[in-house]
Amino acid sequence: MIMKTRSFALGCAAVCCALAVALPIRTVAAIDDQQFKELKDLVTNLGQKIEKQDQRIEQLEKTHTQDAQVHAQDQKAHEQDQQKIQELEQKLGETQRTVSDAQQQTAMAGPVEPLPRMPLEEATVNHNFSILGDAEVQFAKTSGQHGTFLFADFAPIFLYRGGENVLFEAGVDITLQNNADQNGNRTGGASTHFDLSFAQLDYLMNDYVTLVAGAMVLPLGTYEERTAGWLNKIPDDPLPRDLLPGAGVGAQLRGAVPLGQNGKLLNYSVWGVNGPSSADGTAGAGALDLGGNVGLRSDNAVANLHGHPSGGARLGAFMPFKPHYDLELGLSGQSGEWDDAGQHLWSAGVVDASLHLGANFDVKGEYIRSWYGSDDGNIRPEGWWVQSGYKLAGLNLDWPMINNLELVNRYDSIHDGLGTRTRRYTVGYIYYLSNTLLFEGDYEFLYGNDPTKNDQVIFQLSYGF
C-alpha cells in the first residue's frame, strides 16, 4: 500500500516536471521573428499615422487662424454696410419730406387731371425697327449712245412697328444723275437725288379694315404695290405705268376677306387723295401733272392745287386652285379734278390679271385706260402690258446652273393721247445667284414715234434685303 502511494506520488511529480519543462518552451516559442517583424511594422505604421495626425492638426490650426481673419474682415464690411444703410435711410427720409412738401403745394395749386394711360398692348416694349429694300447696279447701252455703268437705285424701306396694330413705313429712292442747268445743259459733276416714294401710317382697325394715311402707294393695278428692283423681272417699268400716279397724299381704307378654307379671298381698297394737278396752272392737254399735288405749295401755302380731292377704289379676287396654280383679277380706278379751275376731270381705270401655272411659269399684265378733259379737248391715253416668265428648273435637266435661270419676256404699248405711240418687245433672263441676288439682262426692241426711246440692252445686278 505504501509502495503504491509512493509510486503514485513519484508519477505525479514526473508529470508535473514534464509539464514545467514543456510550458516555458512553448511560452518562449510564442513570439518568433516573423511575429516580431509584424509587431515592428505595426508600431512603425502607428507612428506614421500619429505623425500625419499631427500635421493635420497643424493645418486645421492654420485654417482656423485664417477663418478668424476673414471673419474679422466680414465684420468690418458689415459695419460699413450698416453705416451706408443708415445714410440711405436719412436720404430717404429727406426725399419723403420733399415729396410731402411738393404734394402739399400741388394740392394748394388745384386739382390736376390724370394723364390718359395708353392701352397696355401699345405701351409695352413691343416695338421694332427694321430696314428692308433693294439696290441695283446696271450696265446699259442705248442705241445711238455710249454704253455706261449706272447706279440705278438704292431704295431702302424703313419700317417702325409701334405695337400690335400700328406700322409706320417709308421708302426712299436714291439715285445719281449728272448735273445740268435749267436749260438742260451739262454743268459738270453729279447730284444725288432723293425721292420719297412713299411714307404712310398703317393702322389695323380690325381684321377686315386697315386705315392707311400719308403719301401712299396707290393700288391702281398691282404693279406699283409690288414693284422693287429685286422683284421686277425686267429692269425698267412697263411703259403705260407712266399714265398713272404711283403715289398720292391722302387716306385709304383697305382689307381682305377670306372665302372658305382653300385660300380664296376678296380684297378691296378705297381711297381719297389730292389727285393729279396742272404743272403750270393751265388746263392745256400737256399740263397734266400726275404727282405734283402734295398739299404744300412752293410758296409754302397749305392748299390743294384745285378744289376737290380725287377718289379711287380697287376690288380684287384671288383664286388658288392648287399649290402654285392660281389666278388673280382686279379692277381699279380713280377720278377727280385736275386743273386749277376745277373745270376738267381726270380719270383712269385699270384691269389687272396674274396667272401662275405651276412653280415655274407665270404670266401677268394690266390694261390701263385714262381720259381727261382739257382746253385742247378730251384726251384718252391708254396702254397695256403683258409679261411672262419661265424658270428652266421646270425642265428637270440635270445641268449645272440651268436650274437658276429664268427666261422672261414682255410686250408693252403706250399711247399718250397726244399722238405719241410706242411699242416695245423685251426679251431677257434672270440668273438667281441667290434668293435675293439677281443678275438680269434684257434687250428691248422699240417701235414708235417717240424720239426719246431707242433700242436698249441692259444688264443689272439687283440685291434685295
Next chain:
Amino acid sequence: MKNINWKRPFKSRLRIALSLAVLSVALAPLALLTAAEGKGEKASKTEKPAEQGSVADASNKKPKVVLRKLSGAELYSMHCNRCHPERYPTERTAAQWKTILLHMRVRANLPASHARTILKYLQDNSGR
C-alpha cells in the same frame, strides 16, 4: 427708232384684236382651272366614312367632307412666292418677322387670318 404709218384704220382694229387675243390666252385657262377646281379642293379635303345605318339610308347619304385648314407653309407659298423669291424663315428674328408681316399684310392686302398663320410659321422657324 423705227417709224410706222399709224394712219391705216386697219391697224387699230388689228391692235384691238391682238389685245383681245392676248387677254383671251391669259384668261382661257381660267375655264379649265375652274373645272379643275373641284379636283384641287378634293386634294385638300379629307373624307369621313359614311355613317352606319340601314342600306336605304346609306345609299342616300353623302359622305361628310371636312375641309383642312391651310398650313402656314402653304399660305406662305401661296401668297409670298407670288411676288418674290422665297425668303427663308431663318433670315430674320421672330420680332423682325412680326414687323415685316405687318408691312406685307398691308402691302399685299392679305386677310388677317392668313397673315397670322403665316407669321406663326415664320416665327416658329425663325433664326433666333
